[in-house]
Amino acid sequence: VKDYADNLRKLAAEKGVELNLQDAQGDVARQLDQLNTLITQGYKYFVIIPQDTSATEQMAQQIKAAGGGASFSNIQPSVEALKVGKDFYLASSPELVAGQYQAQIIDEYFTKYPAKAPNKVLNILYLQGQLGHPAQISREAGLIDTLKSLGYTVNFIARDTADWSPDKAQEKMDTWLAAHSGKFNLVVAQNDGMALGAVESLITNGLVDNDPSDGTILTFPVIGIDATADALNSMDQNKLYATVLQDSVGQSSTAFELAYEMATKGTATGMTAWGIAPAKEVISEAPANDAAVIGQCYLVPFKPVTKANYKDLM
CATH class of the missing domain: 3.40.50.2300 (Response regulator)
Structure with a gap:
């Protein structure tokens, strides 16, 4: 804004x-x-x-x-x-398109690294914006429908709102990581603020492989929406994997x-x-x-x- x-x-x-x-x-x-x-x-x-x-x-x-x-x-x-x-x-x-682009980015990643999603099964930690917000509804629909159309099985290991907030996202991710260790292979957020909160949580919890050859030093890719300056800087540091420009x-x-x-x-x-x-x-x-x-x-x-x-x- x-x-x-x-x-x-x-x-x-x-x-x-x-x-x-x-x-x-x-x-x-x-x-x-x-x-x-x-x-x-x-x-x-x-x-x-x-x-x-x-x-x-x-x-x-x-x-x-x-x-x-x-x-x-x-x-x-x-x-x-x-x-x-x-x-x-x-x-x-059109907010639906943002979710569709996230799905396309995800598909490109796992097509290149299929061993990270055996049998095209995605186990996702998903950070939503304000529930009922038009962007929350349409971005989610675009993501899910496109991933399914591309042949993926979509499982949400955890899915909840962090109200667009980096701090709330980091706190929620900390809780999820403690509860769902080893059960997921992807983190998706409905905006960059929450995505960056997720990045910080992964780093704090040691989910870092320090191998940037797949585009991120994190063990799992994190994808956001907005292309904020902070998000682009995170990508430049091989932390955030990708985003979508609003x-x-x-x-x-x-x-x-x-x-x-x-x-x-x-x-x-x-x-x-x-x-x-x-x-x-x-x-x-x-x-x-x-x-x-x-x-x-x-x-x-x-x-x-x-x-x-x-x-x-x-």
Whole structure:
């Protein structure tokens, strides 16, 4: 989120736009209060990272009543929110794809080192984000469905939320390692923060072979999502095996351009934002699964990050 906000500041400065950044700190009630205050102050066009998808229709209704529009980004709005009007957009990345890319990275690893997963059996320690969060649900579905389609047997030796937190992930991993020693061959986390917490736990508990020939000095590969600077540094040290880029610059740039077009030209309908055209075909993930709003959906691609390309992002 910091990278997202920093890029918004940069874009606003370049365009000479007044930018009012608010942090809801994960609290949807706080976010709704902030929105009400901003509308009262005369703000009409918004870039919103919603704290709760179920609140986005209410947000859109309030903004429409004020004669404005919004780009919902990073966390998906509901289909109903986009149906409030043509001045409401999705500028985000399909979370299902992040899980699919994790599965592809896993497949490449175990195809190269089949002895580490005999008979294509994966015994996974899986760190989830906030339960019920759209990213938690879709990233998990993408991972499982793709691994099964690639012929793997997927066993979750342990699976629980660490709420996106490195510290909670490390604590949970410490507990799991004590309970499940020798029973797993892979660690997957739904974001890099938790993945790095898992890395620290493995190191602290001595699960290090110091052989980087497979891309990691850890006994088991750890895979995250986000491609944060800390994650890339960990990859450079042969600790974290791989991650998936969630393009905060791409998401924030697309969302900002849509809001800017609405504010300066009255509409952003059909425009290309940050080089991304509105989607034309529905996908399985809401809100881009509804043909009625597909033209309001700008899908910023995820990208797998491995030893082959991680330095390009550093």
